Amino acid sequence: MGQRKGNGPAVRQAVEYDLVELVRLRALLFENLGGHFFSPASADDDWLDALAVVLKEQLTADAVRILVVDGDGDSDGDRGLAACGIATIEQRLPGPHLRNGRIGHVIGVVTDPSYRRRGHSRSIMRGLLDWFGEREVARVDLYASAEGEPLYRELGFTNHPDPALYWRP
Numbered sequence: 001m002g003q004r005k006g007n008g009p010a011v012r013q014a015v016e017y018d019l020v021e022l023v024r025l026r027a028l029l030f031e032n033l034g035g036h037f038f039s040p041a042s043a044d045d046d047w048l049d050a051l052a053v054v055l056k057e058q059l060t061a062d063a064v065r066i067l068v069v070d071g072d073g074d075s076d077g078d079r080g081l082a083a084c085g086i087a088t089i090e091q092r093l094p095g096p097h098l099r100n101g102r103i104g105h106v107i108g109v110v111t112d113p114s115y116r117r118r119g120h121s122r123s124i125m126r127g128l129l130d131w132f133g134e135r136e137v138a139r140v141d142l143y144a145s146a147e148g149e150p151l152y153r154e155l156g157f158t159n160h161p162d163p164a165l166y167w168r169p
Contacts, residue, residue: 009120011127014066014084016059021081022066023052029110063089065131069120071112083111083120087128089135098139104132106142121148125155 014022027048058064065087071080086107094101106128111120132140141160144152 009069009082009118009123011067011069011123014059014068016056018066018068018081018084019052019055019059022055022068022084023048025081025084025110025112026051026055026086026108028112029108065128067124067127069115069123071115081112082115082118083109083124085109085121085124085128087131087140089132089137100136100138102135102137104128104135104137104140106140109148121151122155125151129155 055066059066067085067087068081069083071082086109088105088107090103090105092098092101092103106125109121109124109128111118129140140157142152142157144157
């Protein structure tokens with residue numbers, strides 16, 4: 001059963017039964033981010049099959065946490081998912097700025113448009129931050145959408161001191 005913190009929605013860890021909905025919500029995340037980098041015009045949907053395979057593998061991985069909030073249900077009794085959040089932990093080399101080398105990554109928090117403004121993302125983020133804390137993560141990184149940034153700042157996220165670059169082979 002889901003965990004409820006305060007008056008927020010019940011959050012639970014995702015299970016294999018949730019895969020179809022997790023793929024749906026993850027695709028929705030990229031549609032909403034916009035821009036050619038996140039949603040290239042030439043992209044086809046084969047990445048969704050690869051996503052389903054990887055998500056299934058990651059559901060029980062020690063370094064991954066996938067939290068969800070169930071939807072209210074429709075006339076057929078199908079609840080679906082209202083929201084999900086995915087987090088990973090990466091072990092890097094320790095250093096003076098990263099004593100144990102453990103970095104957390106929030107890979108995506110997304111809420112179905114029909115369930116927004118109900119505290120789902122906040123509840124999921126609190127659950128993920130608790131999970132990171134239990135695993136003694138030294139830092140948590142994320143990329144924020146314009147809509148999500150106020151929530152993340154409220155939860156204590158600040159500008160990253162490192163310049164970010166990327167390379168694609």
